[in-house]
Amino acid sequence: xxxxxxxxxxxxxxxxxxxxxxxxxxxxxxxxxxxxxxxxxxxxxxxxxxxxxxxxxxxxxxxxxxxxxxxxxxxxxxxxxxxxxxxxxxxxxxxxxxxxxxxxxxxxxxxxx
Amino acid sequence: xxxxxxxxxxxxxxxxxxxxxxxxxxxxxxxxxxxxxxxxxxxxxxxxxxxxxxxxxxxxxxxxxxxxxxxxxxxxxxxxxxxxxxxxxxxxxxxxxxxxxxxxxxxxxxx
Numbered sequence: 001x002x003x004x005x006x007x008x009x010x011x012x013x014x015x016x017x018x019x020x021x022x023x024x025x026x027x028x029x030x031x032x033x034x035x036x037x038x039x040x041x042x043x044x045x046x047x048x049x050x051x052x053x054x055x056x057x058x059x060x061x062x063x064x065x066x067x068x069x070x071x072x073x074x075x076x077x078x079x080x081x082x083x084x085x086x087x088x089x090x091x092x093x094x095x096x097x098x099x100x101x102x103x104x105x106x107x108x109x110x111x112x113x
Numbered sequence: 114x115x116x117x118x119x120x121x122x123x124x125x126x127x128x129x130x131x132x133x134x135x136x137x138x139x140x141x142x143x144x145x146x147x148x149x150x151x152x153x154x155x156x157x158x159x160x161x162x163x164x165x166x167x168x169x170x171x172x173x174x175x176x177x178x179x180x181x182x183x184x185x186x187x188x189x190x191x192x193x194x195x196x197x198x199x200x201x202x203x204x205x206x207x208x209x210x211x212x213x214x215x216x217x218x219x220x221x222x223x224x
């Protein structure tokens with residue numbers, strides 16, 4: 001499978017716990033994006049990387065959220081002290097510089113109870 | 114004002130109809146325009162990408178961009194039940210920028 005891979009597909013956690021999601025991009029893609037999507041809405045941008053450098057973070061990304069992309073390969077998104085409002089689909093996408101289309105993974109659905 | 118706006122629908126059409134989906138955007142700096150299709154509980158799937166103004170056709174799908182009016186359209190000819198999904202328009206300022214999505218339009222094609 002040469003597409004974007006996200007793990008886990010589903011995560012149920014108790015409020016206050018920390019969670020970590022992983023994204024493996026398409027191998028030759030140097031850009032990696034994280035988005036959050038709630039029911040009935042389009043994906044909202046959270047952050048993106050070019051290689052290992054984190055180039056931009058959305059104001060939506062509170063201090064409880066952190067993302068890394070060591071060595072410009074896979075990426076992790078960690079949410080600390082989860083809140084019920086964090087319940088959403090977390091999407092990862094990757095792209096190459098030209099053409100700029102972003103290809104998405106299947107997402108990780110987080111439920112905070 | 115949101116950067117990208119779409120009518121959320123739902124839009125329901127009979128099989129075989131021509132479907133027109135539309136978006137407007139607010140910033141004239143956007144240069145790249147994309148349409149994604151998203152089935153329920155799946156990640157978005159890229160349908161078409163256009164640079165600047167003009168038309169682009171791919172099979173039953175045609176994308177149009179009018180930068181003068183900041184208007185993006187997707188036309189689906191001979192619509193099929195398998196086209197039932199949410200359609201997201203998306204924009205970028207440069208090929209190095211983040212992708213900004215509209216809220217999506219839900220489409221149902223009735224057999």
